[in-house]
Amino acid sequence: MARSDVRIVELPEVTVRIAGDSGDGMQLTGSQFTSVTALVGNDLSTLPDFPAEIRAPAGTTYGVSAFQIRFASSDILTPGDECDALVAMNPAALKTNIARLRKGGILIVNEDAFTERDLQLAGYTGNPLEDGSLSEYELYRVPITRLTQEALAELKLPFKVVERSKNMFALGLLLWLYDRPMDYTIRWLEQRFAKQPDILEANLRALRAGYHYGDTVEAFSTRYRVAPAKLPPGTYRNITGNQATALGLIAASQRAGLELFYGSYPITPASDVLHELAKYKHFRVFTFQAEDEIAAVTAVIGAAYGGKLAVTGTSGPGLALKTEAIGLGVMLELPLVILDIQRAGPSTGMPTKTEQADLLQAMFGRNGEAPVPIVAPATPGECFWMVLEACRIALKYMTPVFFLSDGYLANGSEPWRIPEPEELPDLRVRFATEPNANGRFLPYKRDPDTLARPWALPGTPGLMHRIGGLEKQHETGNVSYDPDNHDFMVRLRAEKIQRIAEDIPPAELEGDPEARLLVVGWGSTYGAIKTAVQRLRQKGYKVAQVHLRYLNPFPKNLGEILTRFERILVPEINLGQLVRLLRDRYLVPAEGYNRVRGLPFTAAELEARMQDILTEGNGHPEGN
Amino acid sequence: MADELKTTKPAFKPAAVKPAVRPSTQPETRDEEPETGYTWRDFQSDQDVRWCPGCGDYAILKTVQRVLAEIGRPPHEHVFVSGIGCSSRFPYYVSTYGMHTIHGRATAVATGLKVVRPDLAVWVITGDGDGLSIGGNHMLHILRRNVDVQILLFNNQIYGLTKGQFSPTSEFGKITKSSPYGSADWPVNPAAFALGAGATFIARGMDRDPNHLATVIRRAYEHRGAAFVEIYQNCNVFNDGAFFVFTEKETKPQAALFVEHGKPMVFGANRDKGIRLDGLKPVVVDLTDGKWSVDDLLVHDETDETIAFLLTRMFDDPRHLELPRPFGVIRAVQRPTFDEVMRQQIERTIEARGPGDLRTLLFSGETWTVM
Ligand code: SF4
Numbered sequence: 001m002a003r004s005d006v007r008i009v010e011l012p013e014v015t016v017r018i019a020g021d022s023g024d025g026m027q028l029t030g031s032q033f034t035s036v037t038a039l040v041g042n043d044l045s046t047l048p049d050f051p052a053e054i055r056a057p058a059g060t061t062y063g064v065s066a067f068q069i070r071f072a073s074s075d076i077l078t079p080g081d082e083c084d085a086l087v088a089m090n091p092a093a094l095k096t097n098i099a100r101l102r103k104g105g106i107l108i109v110n111e112d113a114f115t116e117r118d119l120q121l122a123g124y125t126g127n128p129l130e131d132g133s134l135s136e137y138e139l140y141r142v143p144i145t146r147l148t149q150e151a152l153a154e155l156k157l158p159f160k161v162v163e164r165s166k167n168m169f170a171l172g173l174l175l176w177l178y179d180r181p182m183d184y185t186i187r188w189l190e191q192r193f194a195k196q197p198d199i200l201e202a203n204l205r206a207l208r209a210g211y212h213y214g215d216t217v218e219a220f221s222t223r224y225r226v227a228p229a230k231l232p233p234g235t236y237r238n239i240t241g242n243q244a245t246a247l248g249l250i251a252a253s254q255r256a257g258l259e260l261f262y263g264s265y266p267i268t269p270a271s272d273v274l275h276e277l278a279k280y281k282h283f284r285v286f287t288f289q290a291e292d293e294i295a296a297v298t299a300v301i302g303a304a305y306g307g308k309l310a311v312t313g314t315s316g317p318g319l320a321l322k323t324e325a326i327g328l329g330v331m332l333e334l335p336l337v338i339l340d341i342q343r344a345g346p347s348t349g350m351p352t353k354t355e356q357a358d359l360l361q362a363m364f365g366r367n368g369e370a371p372v373p374i375v376a377p378a379t380p381g382e383c384f385w386m387v388l389e390a391c392r393i394a395l396k397y398m399t400p401v402f403f404l405s406d407g408y409l410a411n412g413s414e415p416w417r418i419p420e421p422e423e424l425p426d427l428r429v430r431f432a433t434e435p436n437a438n439g440r441f442l443p444y445k446r447d448p449d450t451l452a453r454p455w456a457l458p459g460t461p462g463l464m465h466r467i468g469g470l471e472k473q474h475e476t477g478n479v480s481y482d483p484d485n486h487d488f489m490v491r492l493r494a495e496k497i498q499r500i501a502e503d504i505p506p507a508e509l510e511g512d513p514e515a516r517l518l519v520v521g522w523g524s525t526y527g528a529i530k531t532a533v534q535r536l537r538q539k540g541y542k543v544a545q546v547h548l549r550y551l552n553p554f555p556k557n558l559g560e561i562l563t564r565f566e567r568i569l570v571p572e573i574n575l576g577q578l579v580r581l582l583r584d585r586y587l588v589p590a591e592g593y594n595r596v597r598g599l600p601f602t603a604a605e606l607e608a609r610m611q612d613i614l615t616e617g618n619g620h621p622e623g624n
Numbered sequence: 625m626a627d628e629l630k631t632t633k634p635a636f637k638p639a640a641v642k643p644a645v646r647p648s649t650q651p652e653t654r655d656e657e658p659e660t661g662y663t664w665r666d667f668q669s670d671q672d673v674r675w676c677p678g679c680g681d682y683a684i685l686k687t688v689q690r691v692l693a694e695i696g697r698p699p700h701e702h703v704f705v706s707g708i709g710c711s712s713r714f715p716y717y718v719s720t721y722g723m724h725t726i727h728g729r730a731t732a733v734a735t736g737l738k739v740v741r742p743d744l745a746v747w748v749i750t751g752d753g754d755g756l757s758i759g760g761n762h763m764l765h766i767l768r769r770n771v772d773v774q775i776l777l778f779n780n781q782i783y784g785l786t787k788g789q790f791s792p793t794s795e796f797g798k799i800t801k802s803s804p805y806g807s808a809d810w811p812v813n814p815a816a817f818a819l820g821a822g823a824t825f826i827a828r829g830m831d832r833d834p835n836h837l838a839t840v841i842r843r844a845y846e847h848r849g850a851a852f853v854e855i856y857q858n859c860n861v862f863n864d865g866a867f868f869v870f871t872e873k874e875t876k877p878q879a880a881l882f883v884e885h886g887k888p889m890v891f892g893a894n895r896d897k898g899i900r901l902d903g904l905k906p907v908v909v910d911l912t913d914g915k916w917s918v919d920d921l922l923v924h925d926e927t928d929e930t931i932a933f934l935l936t937r938m939f940d941d942p943r944h945l946e947l948p949r950p951f952g953v954i955r956a957v958q959r960p961t962f963d964e965v966m967r968q969q970i971e972r973t974i975e976a977r978g979p980g981d982l983r984t985l986l987f988s989g990e991t992w993t994v995m
Contacts, residue, residue, distance in 0.1 A: 284970055468724025
């Protein structure tokens, strides 16, 4: 029985953050809320934020796990800087997340968790619920633990099960607050716990209790509604970067007509790609969980030699270990794709936090002159398209290719328009079957256009040849220590990679072409940069933006674009890596905007920096 | 340097053991043409062989080429994958497919290749440094996974390519350029390592007995699973004579025990000695003093874990040999191979679910349509 006194307010967009102990199921709650939100048709963007510890001691600030979702009735690009609502399941969650809640925002706390002990664990000296420190927020003290216990009382379940159902109460309340239906979640729970009727019943009761709490208790006077977004026509699903990457690899394998061999060693935040791919054996996907990073990449080299679509995935520390083998890949000129889901470094760094600091490692991190193409997706959904591109380039140019994603793209999600298989590039390859030089087979005789060498598979009669990491003679591939040959081959391998520039889309200029300031970014910063640029343009400033998906080689028109602008700002979550490459290559006075906090940029900080540049001298928007 | 090198040789290296004719260039092997239609020359590549003259690698190469001819599979169905080191140049010299990879990783490359290409015969060529030092980890894993490849580990107890540092199989106290006061490293026992790793096939051969080596390699080829073959190989430049006690005719009969499945363990110049089990300990008994007969001896069983344990543990320092060193196939058991299980999973999933359909996959999960 819905209350008649509840007001419904329409909003263009909302950002919600839920935070609790890492054992409280916050990620699950968040992703379920996300699924419902996607199904009601909002555009959305999510940011999971979890600790490295699997189960840090309960109640501590370093054990807090959070999930943020922004959803809107229009196109959005980031999971939001500030939140409109925060759910804090305990004092530690409140302490670590309150700074993200905007003044006047909705704050829902599990009041039962604010015991003296929990407050102490979180490092509070007093009780923030009592001392007025939260007066700037719309505070709702909800006894979530007690109400969940009451709702489950008849079931006589162990305490642990009751404890674990709290998150469904919170989810129920959020679904009510934002006017989303419960039936989808009910169906999902029924599937998930089909074999555990007790747990199913506990979750359903907690969910309904949370929903009805909003409906019946007079604490809440307003519900919020966000209308569906007007996305381009098509069928959509919500997708994380790592899921999109895995799907992209399967799609590439299908479009190439090659079995996929994925060799990987578990590492955060890349492991999900391995987990995902391991499910798809019926697509003839081999997943090889190797004994270490080196075995993962070298087994992949073996599979590439055997004629398969060969891919290895890792994160920064793992990439460091793969370095030598990637150099071998360069020398062998075999197609392989290396996924680097970047995380905060150096060394072990902050495994669950995002960073863009492996660009130079991908670019230069090998002995000798060993150029490797690099592509980088800008959004979670784009991971699908860019990994297909990585495969296309690898297969066509017979080379290792880097795919640089990061923790933020990997775990973040967005609605993704699903393509029809026919929309995908045709990646079919031609293996060598015949001798290519007067009855002889020369393994390094190249295609005159792409400079790619032929891919001759072991098992092919008449094409027996030996390849290896030693320098080879031009065309024959025989071992050669000849000085001039070495110089020639080093240049030839570099030239092959440079020629890829002929085969990739030009850089696209967004915003005002006649602006004074150009903002150049790459990877996951796209949403924040674009949002900042949009806001400034709405304020009347002129700003232009280029976002690079191809980092080696650069698009052919990039130099020409860069020289048209007086100021070039390059925001990166590192201490200035792309900016170095741009300055070096184009001799332009590009400047960096760099923060390495393990977090994505906020649009607000970028907007402020851009506005500073634009108002230097006069304090007014140009052209006004 | 010559003086230094001498100190590293076995204390009782027999005199005049270097044959006048280098066994490496003219191994004493039967050279008749096998019935398969291939001869060893069909497996010779057009590249000049660049090992030092007199290196034991020559004999091993020729033996492998001979076995390949006997096996009779066409050259394009074999792939030789090697790491780094003198032995790892091997693939350049056989006219099959081949890959000279990076240090220590041939086993991992071979794993990837064999999993996706079960139709090929995959051979790993490695050495004591490549396979047991830098590549020790991958060796452990290829053996426990039981990937269906043949691993020929050329053990010369020295780093040859980098010019003579001690290796993980060098004897304790070995004096080399990098260990002028003697190495402090205890040597690894390769066969025992392989057994510990769960190898399904373990054998030992020597460069100076090509006929025996050929049988061992042939058996390795026929084995389904990872076949680990340790081959004693003389590095006549940096570690000359490391194995002479086992390989030269003056000492070989007493020092080398050639084991055969189902046969009692007999050795000695006149086959006058044997291995008997005394409690849990193998001991040498004299078959001529009337106390013991062949019936009292341990009978080799390739499938017996305990015998494999005893044989791999017969690893006395050659300078103070009590028990002879076993040669031949020490262990051969069957277990599903990694490559076969990987493929079976794929085939069975396809049987159960049907082949994957890309469109269905892309459109799976919760979707919604915008008009
Ligand atoms: S250094 Fe030793 S192992 Fe290497 S080729 Fe020369 S003799 Fe053979």
